Amino acid sequence: MKKNKRKIYFDYAATTPVDPRVVKVMLPYFSKKFGNTMSLHSFGQEVKEILEESREKVASLIGAKPNEIIFTSSATESNNLALKGIAFANKNRGNHIIISSIEHPCVMESAKWLESQGFEITRLKVDKYGLVNPEDVKKAIKKETILVSIMHANNEIGTIEPIEEIGKIIKSEIRNQNSKIYFHTDAAQTLGKIPVDVNKLGVDLLTGSSHKIYGPKGAACLYIREGTKITPLLHGGGHEMGLRSSTVNVPAIVGFAEALEIAKKEMKKENERLSKLREKLEKGILKKIKNAHLVGHPQKRLPNIANFWFEGVEGESVVIELDLLGIAVSTGSACSSEKLEASHVLLATGLKPHQAHSSLRLSLGRWTKEKDIDYVLKVLPKVIKRLRLISPTFK
Amino acid sequence: MPIYSKKIIQHFKRPKNVGKIKNPNGTGEAGNLLCGDLMKLYLKIGKNKKNEEFIKDIKFETLGCAVAVANTSLLTTLVKGKTIKEALEIKKEDLIEKLGKPLPPFKIHCSILAVDALKEAIYDYYKRSGKKIPPELEIEHQRITRIKNQAEGRYKEFRKLEEEVLK
Known part of the structure; x- marks a missing residue:
């Protein structure tokens, strides 16, 4: 490898x-x-x-x-x-x-x-x-x-x-x-x-x-x-x-x-920075990947968390492939990734089980840079495209 | 360090026999949307020189985790060119062994699903060609159908509850 x-x-x-x-x-x-x-x-x-x-x-x-x-x-x-x-x-x-x-x-x-x-x-x-x-x-x-x-x-x-x-x-x-x-x-x-x-x-x-x-x-x-x-x-x-x-x-x-x-001292400045980066990430993903959906409140939301679900792919496979490409992300919460059940949070928001299984969480932080967002935006659409080609539920 | 073996990663990154067969004479499905894994197999069964039925071509589509994709890909490579009789002898243990240890225990079901999808595809071939279905395969088909119905029942129940909430 x-x-x-x-x-x-x-x-x-x-x-x-x-x-x-x-x-x-x-x-x-x-x-x-x-x-x-x-x-x-x-x-x-x-x-x-x-x-x-x-x-x-x-x-x-x-x-x-x-x-x-x-x-x-x-x-x-x-x-x-x-x-x-x-x-x-x-x-x-x-x-x-x-x-x-x-x-x-x-x-x-x-x-x-x-x-x-x-x-x-x-x-x-x-x-x-x-x-x-x-x-x-x-x-x-x-x-x-x-x-x-x-x-x-x-x-x-x-x-x-x-x-x-x-x-x-x-x-x-x-x-x-x-x-x-x-x-x-x-x-x-x-x-x-x-x-x-x-x-x-x-x-x-x-x-x-x-x-x-x-x-x-x-x-x-x-x-x-x-x-x-x-x-x-x-x-x-x-x-x-x-x-x-x-x-x-x-x-x-x-x-x-x-x-x-x-954290408290740097909060205001850091949140402005993270919000901008996240906005770029979300807009980019929704633009470059069709049939991608945002989860969570559009405004009342932490500045560092972005959660999506992608039709026709399973979240874990995206996590594994991104990891091979050097990007660490998560499906829902880290605690639930070993369970086979879909996330109770996503189900509670009304997502159906197969939709909840296709979720991906990207969370940003103190060392996230704009070039990192650019790299994700370059790589993720290709990953989703490939996995959809294998999938029986997305044509 | 990736969580899975080299073999799993290989089959996940470059799966063999992905896609559909145009006019398959057998298709099989295993898994369900509730658990997040769905595998579909397409078969082209032909006759070899000894006039035995064999898997001339096989293709798959899988929605699922990396291990699910790897299992289906590996399975297709193992049974392609084999007679139906040989193909039906494949067990989940064969897949698990070939994928290399350690496979996390909660991923064993991916290997079960792949073998089930193959059994379903061969069952479908027997049915379509009007041949007598071997009793063991009939039992397996009933078991797989039962699991599927249970999952679909749970899914329908879930949808019903959801509709009640939305009302």
Whole structure:
């Protein structure tokens, strides 16, 4: 096989490389400042200090107080803690939880498991763009409702949900019912990419991720509003205010805080740049490839995600062929690529199974350049054309 | 490092026997749109010098993943020129072995589909030519049809639910 030197990464929504600036601030915390934050001696106390500094930094960047931030190992863990922790701490008041039908698998599966434990789950439908209708949240709320969890933006199609509006509706329902309903949002795809302020959004819990914003893997956070009744998943030494026992992964957390600070500082400029590149990519693909369709909301969408489906081809074959040509893309989400079922997100937007199987997600990021877009626009039409020639369903 | 073996990539990048046969005397289909894989085989059956029926020509069309394309391509190269009897002896294991390990377990069904499509095409040939269908092939045909109907049933159910939502 011919070695292809060109390597272009178009899968930033799956994970990102760690920014060298982030690596730099992390390095001292591996071998030099390696202490355990729970130790009383100076080795422990110097890292305890940086841990609390990181907490203050993350808190201030999302409009929270430091004691409202819990560090975890992943967005999956944060989402599990949010759903299960709220469910079990509040089950004496009710057993009803509302989610959307396009949540990340870690929310979908946590909800499914809670269902097996006696909780009742409502999965809200979305429109063809993947938007949840806030009125549907209002209709779904009942006196047993204890939690609503709707993602801030979808990882496969990039559609941004009306979290602020839903937050207001939940608040007015709480007043009507005189009973607390917690509101959680999974902001793994939005934190550091679009403005995230917990008070503006009106949420009680918010999940954020490090490795989606050029921070290291192994760090994430869960914002938990003061006064929230929640029970931990991990019991032990009482780290993270008793909500997440485990020796704290200081280097990753330091990196996460730095990554978030950089992302927020550069957000406006970077989004303008990415929006332009994505527009060129989308227009180019729709122009050069017939019977190609865009998925996701035309405006209310993350600036870095483009999702298409191509009539008569299967997404995985496109991914494999592009990979051979040095371009890394994804079908739907990275988590679902080993399953044979079509993406639950795309099906929820009304695509038929064979249409959903033909989807392709390109996600842009910090190191995407215009010449990368040009290369994709040169290569992709040929790939689709070839695969359609083999296909029995496209002539 | 590509996820698949060299052999799979070869057959995927340069598949053999792609397309249709103008006047086939047997066609077969396996898979369904629900799982995302659909394979179609076209056969031209002739007689060899010993007066045995053999696969004179075979072509395929596949909608599916790289492994699905590779499996169908490989299958056509294996059975072209073989007698019907020999062709019916091909098993999914033969394809899996030739494609080189490791084939991810969730891709085994691609090899099953390719073999099923061939059985269906030969079944169709027997039917069209009014010949007696071997009992084993009849059983296989019924199994493949059953799977297909199940999938189509699920698909119809899905469409019905969708229409209800749109109402």
